[in-house]
Amino acid sequence: MADLTHAHRPTTDLHQSYMALVGRRRLYSGIMLAIFVALMVSGFNLAASRNGGSFWGGLPNILDYPSEVVSEALSKASEIPGHIVTYFPALLETVNIAAVATLIGALFAVVLSLLSTRGMAAFPRLTGLFRRTMDVMRAVPEIVIALLLIFVLGGGPVPAMIAIAVHTAGALGKLFSEVNENASLKPVEGLQSVGASWSQRMLLGVVPQVAPNWLSYALLRLEINIRASAILGFVGAGGLGYELKVAIQWGQGKFDEAGAMFLMLFLTIVFFDQLSSHVRDRLTHGQRVKG
Amino acid sequence: MAMLDTNADLRAQTEQIFRRKRLITLAVPSLILAYLVYIFFSFDIAGLWQRADGRNAQILISDAYSYKTHVTRDNRTGAVSVAIEGEKKGRYPEGESPYWVDLGETTFVDLEGGHSVTFGPDLITYVNPDIGTSTFRVSRSQGVVADYPFPLDEMPEWINASKNRVAITTDAGRLTITRNRAEVFRYFTGWELFFFTLDSPYHGLGFGALLSRAVHGEAGAILSDFWNNPMWLHKEVAWAIFETVLMAFLGTFGAALVALPLAFFAARNFAPMMWVRMGARRFFDFFRGVDALIWTIILTRAFGLGPLTGALAILITDTGTFGKLFSEALENVDEKQIEGVQSTGARPAQRYRFGVLPQVTPVLLSQILYFLESNVRSATIIGAITGGGIGLMLTQAILTQKDWEEVTYYIVLIVLMVMLMDWLSGLIRARLIKGDEAGH
Structure with missing residues (x-):
């Protein structure tokens, strides 16, 4: 210029x-x-x-496995509904692991995020500590905690649940605290002036402002956690992933079961993907209409 | 509306709203509680408490920060060997031993605090300062014959004795005697042989001594002894970390390169034809819906195990995710800039290059970098399945159920790696946003 x-x-x-x-x-x-x-x-x-x-050697074979699975599944198409019924409890377990982990992780994330946001923290000097805690929780891959807990607690859904919950608490905590930073502090100050305790200030002053955004992030997380829960099952933590691993190791002869499980997993993920994007859309846009 | 209502109406309305709110504040927590109760029974949490193995937890935690040195006597030949963690790679050379072991005709093992063990030609003696001296004799016919300083029916719980085996566990260490051998474990804090193994000339030297040797031209040898440490495998670990990051890098940026052109077909303002848009969107949904797990399984069949398979699995899944995100970013593009470029007589390719890309680049790059960090974590898990990177080393170390110090080391490295990527991507994203404010 x-x-x-x-x-x-x-x-x-x-x-x-x-x-x-x-x-x-x-x-x-x-x-x-x-x-x-x-x-x-x-x-x-x-x-x-x-x-x-x-x-380059493998590229032409990329469709071999899917076509084997599909052709065997088609030849036994009449058994597929039976398999879906058989493995439904495993699917339910996978979804439950993700749901509980999201729920518990989100509850911890709420507390951690409130404690690490400037202006809201109960112990202002410790915000850095809580932030670093969330960083570490976020950085630990789920598989690490899951495998260690399987050693201590034995197989089953709980190790996977705890592992996912820890990661979720860290990941959501960061997103929640970003939401909190945009919340107005005036209601908090108002409540403080009438002598409200910290938990009252947060519950009545902050939560109503940020709850829709929190919920939106938590739903997105639920979708991610369902994938994580399936993968953790594959490395030994129960649920549909585990059943899938067994069927795949069996190989030919159980491809109909593997195919049924692929289908269930795919439909579940697509269902939750669509559900979460639909609800999140309502949460963010519905708010605007109400004004 | 409210102005027209009478006060009574207003009051009724308010009360209704309050009733609904009260109901919700009561219903949501009780629903959550009910769900948790259902999970409590469905996951059998009560049974879990009984199944949990406290000893395993104890082993895991104590082994994570301490190590043990085995002093083993072969009862048939009488030969005594000293090895860290009982591993071949940690064995002391013939005739050498740490300061607390005296090798000879009779071997004396000092466990400190008054505890000691002596391997004699015939007798094995254990001295406990509180109780006294126990002696053991091993015979082929009678097994382990013990002579305790207390009556047999007052056997303390830390001694586990049967005909052929005696195990004594105290804070000072652990002594096991079977017909074939007698073994003493002594525990030390720290990670053993982390820098140099016993066969390296640099084992046991202080930092200053190492530095002076390095100055005198031995730096290369010192580094190579550390790098090729056969117990901690620093070289292999570094490679594995690199491989994991490589998988994430190739997968993320590969997916971005594939998704960018395809995203134009899914964006409302660039693909006016409904069926093209719907086709592209379903295509992305499909690639996202078939989870990374399923892609990993399919790709492993075609390409075998290894980092490339993991990278391709990330690439394919993220193509779906990026396609969706990029098309949303493209829908938010400002049309005015494109028109401006068009008014100078630009061809379509130039319109995209100068009208669209500069607008979306910061947004897209920031999304890609965000995914790069999260994919480093995914690559760790996928590596455990496809057999590449640090994920594989970690699962293998956990499956052996004894190298917990190595597991701890890997976990620390993984956490540092993810935090470094997080920090790096945050730094670049911040610079991108700042650079954008400054002009372009």
């Missing part, structure tokens, strides 16, 4: 310096792009060289 005031300056100079800037910018972008492409290609080759089978 400053250059415009210097009217006496020849425009060719301006043009040249602008072109030089553009050229440098293009050069930088080009270098960045080249580095990125080099990283992707070499990384891909490295990963391929350490893989059991090669990428």
Whole structure:
């Protein structure tokens, strides 16, 4: 902008310096792009060289397994409904693990997020501590806690539930505290002036403001946790994942069961995906209409 | 409306609202409670308490920060060996021993606090300062013959004795005697041989001594001894961490590259034709709905085990997620900039390049970076299934059920890795947003 005031300056100079800037910018972008492409290609080759089978060799076979499963499942199509009934309790367990973990994790996240938000914290000096706690809880992959707890508690749904809940508390805690930062502190101050305790201030002053957003994030988390719960089952924590692993290790002859479970898992995930996006849409837009 | 109502009406309305609120505040917690009660029985939490293995928990926790050194006597040959964690890689060379073990015709093991064990040619002696001296004789016909300083019916609970086996567990250590061998465990705090194993000339040297040797030209040898440590496998661990990050990197950015062009077909303002849009959206839904777990299984059959399979599983699942997110971002693009570019006579490709991409790049990049961090965690789990990266090392270490110090080490590294990625992606995202405010 400053250059415009210097009217006496020849425009060719301006043009040249602008072109030089553009050229440098293009050069930088080009270098960045080249580095990125080099990283992707070499990384891909490295990963391929350490893989059991090669990428180009395996590419034509990619549909072999699904088609085997589908053809065997189709040939025994009449048994599929029976399998769905058989494995429904396992599916229910997988969904229950995710639901309880989301519920408990969200409750912890509420407390942690309130304790780590400026202006709301009960112990203002400890906000940093609670934030770091959430960081660590978020960073621990579910599989770590699940496997350790399986060693101590034995197999079953509880290790997976605790593992997912810990991660959920950290992940939701961060999102919740971002929501809290946007909440107005005036109701809190008002409640404080009439002598409300910390829990009263939070429950009556903050929660009504942020509850819809919290709920929206928690629903998104539920959807993610259902996937996590299925994967954890596969590494030994019960539910549909475990049954799926057994059926897959059996291989041919049980592909109809595997197919039924693939179908159940797919439908469940799509169902919760659609449900959560529908409800979240209502939560954010419904609020606006009510004003 | 309210202005027209009479006071009585208003009061009735208010009371109704309050009743509903009261009902909700009562109903929601009780519903949650009812669900938790159902889960309590469905997951058999009460039974879990009985099934839980307290000893396993104790082993896990104590082993995470301590290690034990085994002093083993072969009762047939009389040979005594000293090995850290009883592992071959941690065995002391023939004739060498730590300061608390005296090798010889009779081997003396000092357990401190007055406790000691002596392996004699015929007798094994255990001295306990509170109780006295117990002696054991091993014979092929009679098993372990014990002579305790107390009557047999006053056997303390920390001695577990049968005809062929005696186990004594105290805070000072643990002594087990069978017909074939006698073994003493002594516990120490710390991670044993973390830097150098016993066969390295640098074992047991202090930091200063190491530094002075490094200055005198041995830096390479010191580093290589540390890097190739056969017990802690620093080299393999570093590779595994790198492989996990690589899987996440390839998967995330690969998915972004595939999803970006496809997202245009799913965005309302770029794909006016309804059936194209619906097709693209169902395509993304399908790839997201078939979970990473199922993709992993399918891809493992085609490509075998390894990091590439894991990267492709992340790539395919995230293509669906990115497709959805990117198309939403594209729908929020400001049309004016595109029109502006168009008014200068730009062709369609140029309109996308200069009108659309600069607007969405910061948003997309920030989403990609957010996923990169979360995919590092996914790559750990997927690695445990497809056999690549730190996830595999972790599950293997847990499955052996004894190397808990290594498990702790891996967990610390994984947490640090994820936090580093989190911090890094946050840093770049912050710079992107700031850079955007400054101009472009």
